[in-house]
Amino acid sequence: MKNLLDFFVKHSSWFVFTVYVVMSCVLLFRDNPYQQSVYLTSANGVTATVYEAFSAVTSYFNLKDINRDLQERNALLEHELVELRMELDNTRLLLPDTVALPVSSRQFDFVVAHVISNSIAQPNNYITINRGSADGVKPEQGVVDQNGVVGIVNVVGTHSARIISLLNPHMRLSCKMRGSDYFGSLVWDGKDPSTAVLEELPKHMLYDVGDTIVTSGYSAVFPEGLIVGTVQERAHNVNDNFLSLKVKLTTNFSQLSTVRVITNNMADELRALRRGENGEDTTAVDNGKKGGKP
């Protein structure tokens, strides 16, 4: 027994080394970003505080470009507003006495958040924002900025949350070409932070360089029609049965500042419905509805 103890004491460094290496490897190769503890991600309190302090300084750096983007976006929306107003007036003339159309309750709301940490050069990129569960942010909510789609909320702390960036191979986004119903999934190929690849498109689909790619709305995360990017060229094909396109992303990931988290008021309902589709108990739908209404 004494010899055994002596052996352990004499070679303790090897055991300590092995334990640490195994622990690191477990963390490293546990390849699922969705099941991480909040304490081991940048969404924890200490990290968020430090990043907030840094961001108080660095957030001023790109204001000029961000301002220009916002002005452009504003002009676009104003233009759209004028057009819609005209259309509305015309429709009123055509249908003078109809009962007011039923106004559906608003499905999507926004939580405005500030990016306090961001990375674009890692193989798996994440973004940290300064809004958390206390502000109504929940996992699996979509995040956009003024230029396009940014990512999906992944781990949520009280006052901070980690977003899995579009520049992360773990994220697949269902997209389609604006004006057509062919959809594919957008995934980052890990090379250039300004492009991603839209895969699994049907081979016979026609496209032009410069066509706009938007979200398909097939999940509860993003509403339909949010701009993601534009077609750049045909991508090198991995699978011969499908078409792949290289997409230039409209979001400038190196200059993220203010983003909006999309909260879907019907997400619970949709999720419950999908559970029902998969052959589980359909009473979950009712529960989801009750839970979904405030």
Add this chain to the structure above:
Amino acid sequence: MIRTVLQFLVLAVVLLLVQVVLSKVIFFNVAVPIVFIYVILRLPVNLHVNWVLTIAFLLGLSLDVFNNTPGMHALASVVMAAFRHSVFNAFVPREADMSNPLPSTDSLGVGVYLKYLSTLTVVYCLLIFFVQAFTLRDVTLTLLRVAASSVLSIAMMLGIDSLVTTRREKRL
């Protein structure tokens, strides 16, 4: 004793925060300066290996939490810390006077310290970039990253070393 521990604690926190900022800065899309391993390199020579490994693991893990790279820096710094002792013995002659157990340009001389520093930095950069590149499969780019980052890190850590040492001399 307590003073040394406190000094190391301050050094670790400061370098960790500097590293968090530097990790976001990528020079020419290849070079990422790594400075926090200076803490591990500076630990006293006579400190038990178990302590060196533990400190390395905790430092690496803290950086991982900031960078959202679970386990990557922790693994690299533990392996580097394991090499530390043998690298030190390989470069420092046995009869060398080690009245000051903290490795630095002052206690070892510039030549020996540079060899010690560069070997361990290259080990660290090799580990970190090859672990990182598991998914990228681009060996030339990875090697370029290792080389550029090592050079940049070594230069920065020499600067930090001169800062830390002169400050101590003034205080005495």
